[in-house]
Amino acid sequence: MAMRAVDLLNGRLKLRHLVLLVAISEQGSVLHAADRLRLAQPAVTRALREVEDLLGVQLFVRHPRGVTPTLFGHTFIEHARTVLAELRRAEERIGELADGTAGTVTVGTLLAGSNVLLPRAIAALKSERPGITVIVQEATFDAQVPRLLDGEIDLILGRLNPIEDAPALRQVRLYSEPVRLVTRTGHPAHDLADPVLADLLAFPWVLPLEQTALRTELDQVFRSQGLTLPADRVECTSMLTIRALLRDTDMIAALPDLVARADPELAPLPVPLPSVRRPVGVTLPAGRPLTPSAHLMLKWLHRQAAELLTALDATG
Template identity: 75%
Template structure:
């Protein structure tokens, strides 16, 4: 099949919407309900695309419709095309009145509890018509979303991007990472504890694919220690804070998270080797929409305030 075959008018925008919806909903029936179409019409349109491409895009199973290898590849491009069209519409709208649009932000642990809420609040005060979407995940999971246009920027601790093409990073501020435990935790009574003194307690650490986890592993290795055996892996800030507050778990948190979380107190053990840069990761070649540019402006303003005041 030649690429020109997709530009001869037979492939319609509705076909792309249909394929993405089937993949998201997991069945033709649910896709039809979601799109307010009759099921036979959805089935017919799916067959049209498969005949045009000359391959099967979905297989039926006990769990519904599953994309084939060809389906996964084509749907990835369909999502990117639809994302670009949405961005084009938002850009035109933003240029026309500067009052509406959507900005999607991927968030990591750092910056999510103080900087991001403040920046969102400031943006909504200025432009209440802009919709803000926040998606929490690891950096590794966020990058594909950033590249295909599902999100506009990623906020959090800056991860190495030497092996990641198509992105750039801006530093907003520097923030220490602190070891923390609940107020009243026995570790607070140790006087001048060292890392080895904390191995007897349970820990909650970031997932293995995060930069913070890698850096913490280096801290343990430098001290001649293995990671704690009693371990929970989690990057959800709400879950991590609740575990620390309600149990004897110890965790490593960005200082702003530690200092603004009720019932949590830092432990006097330095983590100097841990990287401290908080910033945004942006697409390198795709321009930001007006709404995303405004969001970035407010993030910069609030980061400057955080830097000047030191916290809250």
């Protein structure tokens, strides 16, 4: 005889039914299951009857010393245990996410902050909470903002761009960092006596992309001295590419001070850019709370930035 169709998702089957069935199976008795769950025996008996009526089959065989699962009972209880185990794992997972022991934080990074600050913050975070996964994605600020607002990334780290016309964003300043003109060590520009910006136009350059804040400031520096941007140039924001070009050619680039200082194969030129100095910080969505993992990342960015600020102040 074919078993009638059963809809277990119509709301009649309750989570308490699964708990009771597993307890009855483990205890081998409705009475002992009631004692374990601190329920009255009639309530447990009634719940068992409800499930059997819903399924249209007998789940347990009653005998003087208790009950024994039928074939239907063994099958259904196996699934009930799986459901309860998944719910327990979900509870544990939610707890881990809530206290930050697990989870994912996605950081959109710009050039400033990505070479020194971010690696230090990631290392500190992973030392404290190894279960957190950190995803780093590099792009320009304009490309990162839509993804930040959509929730694809949690925060943007880099030089703070103006956001006066973007009420959906907020920013946290971490430190202020100067920008240096940098070449490889041994570059011929270091042989020039008291070089000025105009002298450096004889060499090829690596410039940031047009839509970046650093490019805008460099444009202003060149114009203020009656100069145009170098005609022989590459436009790039990838630090790996910039470093390789500087190391292997006679190119010149404008890099954040910490980036330049951390690389022994690079050397700053004695041509100051006093007007090119902007705060480094974090851009966040104004209307969305941070996840616990993102909160921890922001905490370590603050702590590591404080150490870097001390180092910057000590060296002027």
